[in-house]
Amino acid sequence: MTASLSRAQIASRLDITDPFLMIDTFEEIEPGRRARATLALAPDAWFFGCHLPASQVMPATLQIEGMLQTLVLLIYAAQDHGVNRSYVTSVNVQLAAAGTPGQTVTFEAELSAFRRGIATGEVAAAAGGRTLSRGSFRYASPHLMAMPTGPATPPPPSTP
Template identity: 25%
Template structure:
């Protein structure tokens, strides 16, 4: 298993606080997949407005966390060092549950297709073994 801490993640992808949405990578294979985690705290800035009476992590931020996890996989390839992975599209996206303070979100993105600077990843977010988000993410390396 290839583990990455937060500083090693920051060496691979350009995201920084408050928009770096993964806390650590449990395992990855460059160009193939990455499995990471987001430990959701009540102190997350978005909970102040989403929603004050019932804090829920915004679905679009879960998609972003999955994209960042995939970016670790694709940008850890030597030929992509120092580059950025941009969103090209989101397909087949389904939200199946809520993410709330105290959740430890498992983020898994598997690269299923690449052609030149464009690729597609299958992404799944889960909490306690239950899938909360599933999507197909298209990225472009710039």
């Protein structure tokens, strides 16, 4: 299944706005399986002027943020979250290269598991035919977590 979201729709679903929104387009999704999003690195992007301005590279933390945003959109497509949110609980990322002005970063996310409100997935970021970074992430959706079952109140004490 292919679906696309505009930048405004992405911002609304994630409840994130500029300058921290790290996805321009959400291009393709197979709910519960995989998704692809992109970010065009405009030469005048705010971070190029303040992060290693002589080198002009996208900060690694913003690569990670784009990866996280792509995966959470996939999670939200797998299970309707309404106004509830998921929160990242684990990040394991390997950085390989930097994004530079004029490139388009493609984020490819794959959902590994989603059970009882806990989602795990992998995301790779690539630009110019090379991998920039890849990582494994875990999200928690507290409103979907299974609650313990049993009596709501303790049983009355037994009488001898």
